[in-house]
Amino acid sequence: MTNMNLYSRGDRLFVIVNMMLIGIFAISTLYPFIYIASLSMSTGFEARAGRVILTPVGFTLEAYIRVLSEPLFWSSYKNTFIYTIGGTLMSLAFIIPGAYALSRPQLIGRRFWNLMVAFTMWFNAGLIPFFLNMRDLGLLDSYFGIIIGFAVNGFNIILLRNFFEGIPRSFEEAARMDGANEFQVLWKVYVPLSKPAIATVALFCIVSRWNGFFWAMVLLQDEEKIPLQVYLRHVIVELSDDEEFANTLLNATYSFETVSAAIIVCSIIPVLLIYPFIQKYFNKGILLGGVKE
Amino acid sequence: MIRHQGAGPATEELVIEAREALRHRVRRRAIWVGDHFRREWQIYVLLAPTIIWFILFLYKPMYGLQIAFKDYSIFRGVAGSPWIGFEHFQTLFGNDQFLRAIKNTVIISFYSLLFGFPMPIILALMFNEVLQQAFKRTAQTIVYLPHFISSVIIAGIVITAFSPSAGIVNTVLGWFGVDSIYFLTKPEWFRPIFVGTGIWQEAGFQSIVYLAAIAGVNPSLYESAVVDGASRWQMMWKITLPSIMPTIIIMLIIRIGNMLEVSFEMIILLYQPATFETADVVNTFIYRQGIQGGQYDLAAAAGLFNAVVAFVLVMAANTIAKRYSRTSLW
Secondary structure (H helix, E strand, O other), X not given: OOOOOOOOHHHHHHHHHHHHHHHHHHHHHHHHXXXXXXXXXXXXXXXXXXXXXXXXXXXXXXXXXXXXXXXXXXXXXXXXXXXXXHHHHHHHHHHHHHHHHHHOOOOOOHHHHHHHHHHHHHOOOOHHHHHXXXXXXXXXXXXXXXXXXXXXXXXXXXXXXXXXXXXXXXXXXXXXXXXXXXXXXXXXXXXXXXXXXXXXXXXXXXXXXXXXXXXXXXXXXXXXXXXXXXXXXXXXXXXXHOHHHHHHHOOOOOOHHHHHHHHHHHHHHHHHHHHHHHHHHHHHHHHHOOXXX | OOOOOOOOHHHHHHHHHHHHHHHHHHHHHHHHHHHXXXXXXXXXXXXXXXXXXXXXXXXXXXXXHHHHHEOOOOOOXXXXXXXXXXXXXXXXXXXXXXXXXXXXXHHHHHHHHHHHOHHHHHHHHHHHOOOOHHHHHHHHHHHHHHXXXXXXXXXXXXXXXXXXXXXXXXXXXXXXXXXXXXXXXXXXXXXXXXXXXXXXHHHHHHHHHHHHHHHOOXXXXXXXXXXXXXXXXXXXXXXXHHHHHHHHHHHHHHHHHOOOXXXXXXXXXXXXXXXHHHHOOHHHHHHHHHHHOOOHHHXXXXXXXXXXXXXXXXXXXXXXXXXXXXXXXX
């Protein structure tokens, strides 16, 4: 459709109006982020008075200095990195071998194992039994519990299994001739050929780990272990109701609002940094996700 | 072994022969299985961790679901607690808060569907009409972004933007002489804010599916339409939209199948006691009763109810969609 140059006047008008509408939608998507960024760099009084609209008013970085001087901010940031990196590596350590085994035709009970994985996508026991199970396993308040407890999910396994199944058998024959065993075939043939699919799964894991807050909030009591999102919730959601606390933060240079905004900006930055990679692989991933049972 | 009266020696011989053959087959099968594991054990080593993980973290909780029918106490454990039948379910269906949660779940899902479902389709159709590739890519990059931002941050933005003191929404309303409104404490505002936030966050990303469907439309349809002098507006309505209709219907069925899956994490972040009336859904009810209130058995019963209804909906949606498209969703 792109290289048609025969427009009528109506077509030209249509194309222009369409672009304007898309532009408006894109701007309204972007605006809240700009607003928050500007708020974080404004002075507390200007923010409180509702004078921040588009650009910072009375530019100051005091809110950031306040945020960065908070030890809990740093420890939660560190924890988020631990959960994201540890969790993603743990996920791949389960998902790659598991998906490979499920893709092998000679596996006895292959239908059963596949169904066992797929069934969990349609039915799960729910919050309470999962929580009690974690408690019974002694995984409350532990780094390891968060990392292992959410390592695998049916969708990622099936996505990768489908990709493995799509790789022609002929690729592994040479390796088999040289006497390679299953581990070697997986590691030397399938993994290198599946880099895009593995990258997609890894990005799914990274994003959900980075953003995950609910279970971390439920399973972790110890402040030292909470990730950034739980800390964020504590500050932004719980303290926002607390007028008195908000007033203690208010001074000429920063206010509760600008401090919240500054924390939001700090936690978005890493997502923005990996966003180009996400864009590259997610579009593919969501289409690979036309998952078959 | 049963010996029938009057069975001659010939029959007996046949029986013995048949047993012999069966024994032989079983032995051969055993040898084959033994051989198979000796040859292919590595595959099972690769599979084992995943299966163990599924049993330990997803199937064991299903066993734990039995507390929905028990008077659960932490000290007695899942197996040791006494059975009480359907008592928790009776309690739930006599509980106004639970009934309210079901009602809210259905209403919020319905609004999300009504306003949220068409948006990505419209966006995809619009993106398809953009001729400048650079503009299209930039706009797509922007509208996909909120999908990757955590719900805590989105909630933080919403809370800040709607705040009565400094929020931009009240600032703008102030220009028109409207008094400051504390939106997040007003029950009548919760659903519009929640549904609107969901659309803002997901509409762009969800348009990818429809863009992929549009990419698959046969270009010759457009070529002949151009020869016939069709305008772009006509082509969008008469060619693009009908061509992606199967995808639209499949997505609609999936959405209806996932009705109960309102993003309760976002609700937990945005609601407060003042807005429970319109905001409390089944999952937030479970969270409050069970994890915050310690009534594990009652909350597990509510969860079981939720899971069974969701399972039936998803299975029905899958079957209908399969029949419709002749391709499985999964």
